[in-house]
Amino acid sequence: MKQLCNAIAAVAALALLGASVGASSSGRPVVVLDPGHDLHANTETEPIGPGSSTQKIKDGGGTHGVVSGLREADLNLAVALRLRVLLEHAGIKVVMTRTRTAGTSIGNIARARIANRARALLFLRIHADGSTDPSVRGTHTLYPTYRRGWTDDVYAESKRAAGIVQRALRSSLGFPDRGLQERSDYTGFNWANVPVILVEMGFMTNPTEDRLLATGAYQRRAAVGLCRGTLQFLGRPVGACG
Ligand SMILES: [Zn+2]
Secondary structure, three states: OHHHHHHHHHHHHHHHHHHHOOEOOOOOEEEEEEEOOOOEOEEEEEEOOOOOOOEEEEEOOOOEOOOOOOEHHHHHHHHHHHHHHHHHHOOOEEEEOOOOOOOEOOOHHHHHHHHHHOOOOEEEEEEEEOOOOOOOOOEEEEEEOOOOOOOOOOHHHHHHHHHHHHHHHHHHHOOOEEEEEEEOOOHHHHOOOOOEEEEEEEEOOOHHHHHHHOOHHHHHHHHHHHHHHHHHHOOOOOHHHO
């Protein structure tokens, strides 16, 4: 009887362990993909972190292609949908914060809660940047600033993921390297209880990068780079990414 009890305890411990490291009920590791923005901006406000009195707009809306006219929300989703296929092929369970560009953007707390609920091993937020200066270009990756009570539990792993994913995405796209940036003011970072990064693939206000990112070939390059970075961060072989 004692042996049986030990066996049951061991199974229970394994189940707990599985739940705590981001494995889904099917046993596959979980990644949450968050294609930024949606068809409409959301001007409601929400606190930038748990218990904060500082309110920030939910979503001011994204940028758009200066040459292509492409909406950032559509580009972000196109890359995320390609990436989902690649990651699932590599045995990852993918949860999306949205699969269409059709409505009013959900807030950043809502996006973070999807990742928290999924116990994601990585909450990967996909964006493209804009600037008033059309010559500004390149790829960069953002991760949360260390703040006790908000991001202390995810800071180190987020920073590690940012470095790995930035390197893989940059080498796949071939755009200039704008490096990494810590942000304390991103609501979606401060509410996340799982490692979180936000990639800015390139600048849609730069004619060169806009033209390229509007093509299926470069959207595929972005997805392959993000797939390699994600799998490398998870300690898995990247060969499945193509
Ligand atoms: Zn954006």
